[in-house]
Amino acid sequence: MSNFPLGLYLHIPWCHTRCIYCDFNTYIDGEEALKQRYHAALLREIREVGAALAHPSLDTIFFGGGTPTTLPAAWLNEIVETVRGTFALRPDAEITVEANPGTLNTEYLRELRAGGINRLSLGVQSFDDAELRFLSRLHDADTAWRAVGYAREAGFDNLSLDLIFNLPQQTLEQWQRNIQGAMALQPDHLSLYSLIVEPGTPLHRQVARGEVPEPSDDIAADMYSYTIDVLGAAGYAHYEISNWARTQGEPEWQTPRLAAAHNLIYWRNQPFLGLGAGAHGTLNGARWANVKRPQSYIERVETGEGLGLARDEKTVETIDRDAERIEQMMMGLRLIREGVSARGFEERFGVALAARYEEAIARGLGRGLLEWAKTPDDALLRLTYEGRFLANQAVVEFFE
Numbered sequence: 001m002s003n004f005p006l007g008l009y010l011h012i013p014w015c016h017t018r019c020i021y022c023d024f025n026t027y028i029d030g031e032e033a034l035k036q037r038y039h040a041a042l043l044r045e046i047r048e049v050g051a052a053l054a055h056p057s058l059d060t061i062f063f064g065g066g067t068p069t070t071l072p073a074a075w076l077n078e079i080v081e082t083v084r085g086t087f088a089l090r091p092d093a094e095i096t097v098e099a100n101p102g103t104l105n106t107e108y109l110r111e112l113r114a115g116g117i118n119r120l121s122l123g124v125q126s127f128d129d130a131e132l133r134f135l136s137r138l139h140d141a142d143t144a145w146r147a148v149g150y151a152r153e154a155g156f157d158n159l160s161l162d163l164i165f166n167l168p169q170q171t172l173e174q175w176q177r178n179i180q181g182a183m184a185l186q187p188d189h190l191s192l193y194s195l196i197v198e199p200g201t202p203l204h205r206q207v208a209r210g211e212v213p214e215p216s217d218d219i220a221a222d223m224y225s226y227t228i229d230v231l232g233a234a235g236y237a238h239y240e241i242s243n244w245a246r247t248q249g250e251p252e253w254q255t256p257r258l259a260a261a262h263n264l265i266y267w268r269n270q271p272f273l274g275l276g277a278g279a280h281g282t283l284n285g286a287r288w289a290n291v292k293r294p295q296s297y298i299e300r301v302e303t304g305e306g307l308g309l310a311r312d313e314k315t316v317e318t319i320d321r322d323a324e325r326i327e328q329m330m331m332g333l334r335l336i337r338e339g340v341s342a343r344g345f346e347e348r349f350g351v352a353l354a355a356r357y358e359e360a361i362a363r364g365l366g367r368g369l370l371e372w373a374k375t376p377d378d379a380l381l382r383l384t385y386e387g388r389f390l391a392n393q394a395v396v397e398f399f400e
Helices: 032-052 073-086 106-114 129-134 141-153 172-184 202-208 217-233 261-267 294-303 321-332 342-349 358-366 385-389 391-396
Strands: 007-012 057-065 088-099 119-125 159-165 189-194 236-240 243-246 272-275 280-283 286-290 311-318 370-375 378-383
Touching (some): 007 261, 032 073, 057 261, 073 088, 073 106, 106 141, 119 141, 159 217, 172 217, 217 236, 217 385, 342 378, 358 370, 378 385
Parallel strands (some): 007 057, 057 088, 088 119
Antiparallel strands (some): 236 243, 272 280, 286 311
């Protein structure tokens, strides 16, 4: 095991419907008996993996999907308790559940909060009912507003909202109204994603048939620029390409305390475990994914044991030091404030960042996409304002 923080991702694959843009490993609500078997299998995988790793310290838990809140709150709490009994879960661990606004009420959320879940990520996606219908979301804008109220009543003081921009034919003014609606709810965190037309999705098929236009890169840039400016003025730190958190007086080079701690593990290129059907993990120089189909996952867990009891062996990949360095740059440069630490890079890889990537850094600096920021005891390589719009162009320079 490494000395880095360790995060745990738990995949709940069930949804009431499939959204038009979704390419995640999700399935329309299964039979109750199948869900119960899946729940039991996930509990078993937690115990098996924790024991195989000698019950390591754990910093974060993240329930993703799918829609975890399609399950009873008691089930989610039982999962948390099983993790707590199997891993050395930090007392201040961030425990996040993704939720669809239409699956919530105050009583349900109070039960989650009482069970130790302390962060809620609401998949709002839009405050425009027509846009929500286009995206195949089950909830409407009023439901989203009510869900935020339920969360606050239940005691959630770390609340994140997800929204999607640059929908086909969406105007800048429509997106501005979405941002204004989000700010009116005063969330602690915002995740704002430009729509991607993923192959194999219903949206991809509609675009291919010419039924809806492809999203516009130019309009996306205008929306992104507006978002950066208005959220910054409202006291939100743009700390990752697609993520903002309310600031609490942190220095401008420091990622805010309300940033998503679990996702920071990904962006800092640190180890995490993924349990459940299709979940991904990376640990000790390797990464892998579990088998995808819930039925296959259940069968594997019911008959297997140890760390890789549900692993899809076709996905196993060794990460050598060169790949690890490149991924450190690729992920770290997504972090707007902290970027890639010169001191941290040298401690991890035994070579100075400026020396290892001298030419790539020089090109990024020369094009105005990268900058060095000084802290009291470090130097940070990070994207400039212009670099946020052209992040892929900045990152590609580090591939050799």
